[in-house]
Amino acid sequence: MPIRLYDTRRKDKVVFSTREPGKVSMYVCGVTVYDRCHLGHARCYLAFDLIHRWLEKSGYDVHYVQNFTDIDDKIIKRANETGGDWKKLVDDNIATYYEDMDALNILRADDYPRCTEYVEDMIRITQDLIDKEHAYQTDEGVYFHIDSAPEKYGQLTGQNIEAVRSGAGGRVASTGSAKKDHKDFALWKSAKPGEPTWDSPWGPGRPGWHIECTAMSMDFFGAQFDIHGGGHDLRFPHHEAEIFQGECHTGCSPVVHHWLHNGFVNIDGEKMSKSLGNFWTIRDILEKVDAMVLRFSLINAQYRSPIDMNETLLKDAERNYNRLLETYIRALKIAAGSLNPVDLPHADLASQQPLSKSLGLLEKMGEGFAHAMDDDFNSRDAVGKVLSAVRQMTKTFDSGLDDADNHAFAHYAVDWLEETAGAVLGVLPSREMALAEPEEDPRRAEVAEEVEQLLIARTEARSTKDWAQADEIRDRLKAMGVVVTDTPEGPSWALE
Numbered sequence: 326m327p328i329r330l331y332d333t334r335r336k337d338k339v340v341f342s343t344r345e346p347g348k349v350s351m352y353v354c355g356v357t358v359y360d361r362c363h364l365g366h367a368r369c370y371l372a373f374d375l376i377h378r379w380l381e382k383s384g385y386d387v388h389y390v391q392n393f394t395d396i397d398d399k400i401i402k403r404a405n406e407t408g409g410d411w412k413k414l415v416d417d418n419i420a421t422y423y424e425d426m427d428a429l430n431i432l433r434a435d436d437y438p439r440c441t442e443y444v445e446d447m448i449r450i451t452q453d454l455i456d457k458e459h460a461y462q463t464d465e466g467v468y469f470h471i472d473s474a475p476e477k478y479g480q481l482t483g484q485n486i487e488a489v490r491s492g493a494g495g496r497v498a499s500t501g502s503a504k505k506d507h508k509d510f511a512l513w514k515s516a517k518p519g520e521p522t523w524d525s526p527w528g529p530g531r532p533g534w535h536i537e538c539t540a541m542s543m544d545f546f547g548a549q550f551d552i553h554g555g556g557h558d559l560r561f562p563h564h565e566a567e568i569f570q571g572e573c574h575t576g577c578s579p580v581v582h583h584w585l586h587n588g589f590v591n592i593d594g595e596k597m598s599k600s601l602g603n604f605w606t607i608r609d610i611l612e613k614v615d616a617m618v619l620r621f622s623l624i625n626a627q628y629r630s631p632i633d634m635n636e637t638l639l640k641d642a643e644r645n646y647n648r649l650l651e652t653y654i655r656a657l658k659i660a661a662g663s664l665n666p667v668d669l670p671h672a673d674l675a676s677q678q679p680l681s682k683s684l685g686l687l688e689k690m691g692e693g694f695a696h697a698m699d700d701d702f703n704s705r706d707a708v709g710k711v712l713s714a715v716r717q718m719t720k721t722f723d724s725g726l727d728d729a730d731n732h733a734f735a736h737y738a739v740d741w742l743e744e745t746a747g748a749v750l751g752v753l754p755s756r757e758m759a760l761a762e763p764e765e766d767p768r769r770a771e772v773a774e775e776v777e778q779l780l781i782a783r784t785e786a787r788s789t790k791d792w793a794q795a796d797e798i799r800d801r802l803k804a805m806g807v808v809v810t811d812t813p814e815g816p817s818w819a820l821e
Contacts, residue, residue: 326699328383331629333481333560333584338701343551344582349380349387350550352542354559355437357394358418359403361606362425364634365590365597369556371620372587372628372702374431376554378749379698390545391434392538393419395441396531401520411521415439425607428616430751436545440537444523447532447540450574451512451525459573460512462527463503467513469566470505474573481560481568481584510566512536535566539574542567548575554585588631590623605634614639621646621752624704645712647819649746652715654759655722656738663732680730683721687741690714694745704750711746768820776807780816783809 328341343349353373356366370391380387394400395415404411426433440447451467454460459473471478511533516522522529542550548571555564564584571580589596592603610619622642626632660666670678674685690710697706718738726734747753779798786794802809802818809818 326696328380328699330583330585330701333586334579334581336483339583341583343385344549347384347386349385349552350546351377351380351387351389351552351554352538352546352550353389353391353434353553354538354555354563355392355394356418356422357397357399358415358422359397359399360418361421361608363597363607364592364605364610365556367425367429367607367619368590368623368632369587370426370431371429371623373554373585374751375624375628375698375704375749376552376585376702377432377434378751379702382749383699387435388545389434390436390438390542392541393422393437393439394534394537395419395439396521397534405519421608425611428611429607429620430617432751438541438544440532440541443537443540443544444532446544447536448513448523448525450540450543450570451536453574454512454570457573459569461505464515465503466511466515466530466533467527468504468509469512469569471508471510471569472506474569477569477572479565481564510535510562512570535563536570538563539567539570543571543575548577549580549582551581552583552585553581554587557586557588560584560586585628587628588626591631591633593635594633615643615646617752617754618643618646621649621708621750624750624752625708627701627703627705629701630705645708646752649711649715649742649752650754650759652718653739653742653746653753656718656735656742657756657760659722659731659735660739663729663736666733666736667729669730669733669737679724680721680726680734683717683724683734684737686717687714687737690717691741691745694749698749707745707750711742711750714741714745772805772807772820776802776805776818780809780818784816 329338330341331338351373353370356362373389373391377387377389393415396411400411400415404414407414451460454469455462455467458470460467460469512535513525513527514530514533515527516529516531520531522531542553553564553567568580572578591597592605595603597604618639619642622634622638623632625642625645632638669684670676670681672684672688673681674689676682676685690713694707694710697703697710700706718741721734722731743753753759779802783795783798783802786792786798799809806820807818808820809816
């Protein structure tokens, strides 16, 4: 099955194609580094991490570029508020960005250009747009004139600018008297007191926000490239502006073959906002939630869908992730008992032989996983296939296989999980980390003796069919925050 994706410009799901066979050029708008990254950034870069991983898994050679906006009104304002140097502010926040993304197991892009490295390119493109009468100079700077290319208007939003202005994320400047039209946007901003500036044919100043991505993407990929990605809120005005600039400068259309946009993150049903007091940086949430649990919760939704982050979602993610991790560790430990496993029987869904049928089911789930990822990178369905496989693996391990088959099946299970949950979903630790003894939770040590005594009493009550006593013990354990799992080797427990 070919990869199909939803193209924002075409407003339809289309077959993925590239300009050069076997190679993908992908540019994703990066962060404006005036502050630490928040949960919305985590959602965006996890979404494109999955896309990056699946394209490479599908055999493509991906050149992935993600920029840093390192000069901007917000950066200047934050530096002035803190009394610090804007360059140090930028460098510190870029370092923090890498730490946050590494914690979430987000693969590095191939290149991370900074917009201040491309000022000369932006000046050159701006001058060309002036020469072609797509832009004009004023005392405030240089503006792109929307009415010079009206046919390009609204390609991503499908609406007029007035209708989408409220969704522009605060990036639309108020109408200035120097503009020919309120829809025009800045390519170059004239210098203001106390701001960083660069020399230009129009006097000292700095680039506008939109022109930077046109300059950087063209430097890496030329006049046209395969994928441009970013958050849903970047469709207007940022990505619409890139279409105007790039296509009017180069004369090539379309400048981007596939436009992809990820959905928003809401907190308890409301848009994340500092004014509402529900704004979470990645650092904030990782103090309370394991990084892989957060990753698991965010990928358990198709990348274009909005996601509502709440306590229930995180607890469900933690429970399902722990089930996945426990099965992976169990398979690793069993597989370690045999370096030369026997051959497994042929996978056959219709077989009466349990192991052969189990392998047939897992093979079908693997095909379903690939189908889900090919269908617009549907990680929600892919996660569902992994969890179904985990249940099947547990059932097979518990079925009483002889040692040789058990070892061979464990090797198969490890490979299956590493190819799906590991290489693509990115939620498995390394084998060494998975098998490492965890540090003892001080909360567990505090209640361990009491819990073990209660579990012994519960086992005795169940053996004598004293269900009332067993239920009472269960309620006491639940009140302590203890989750009990019954296994063939006896009950195991963990803290919620």
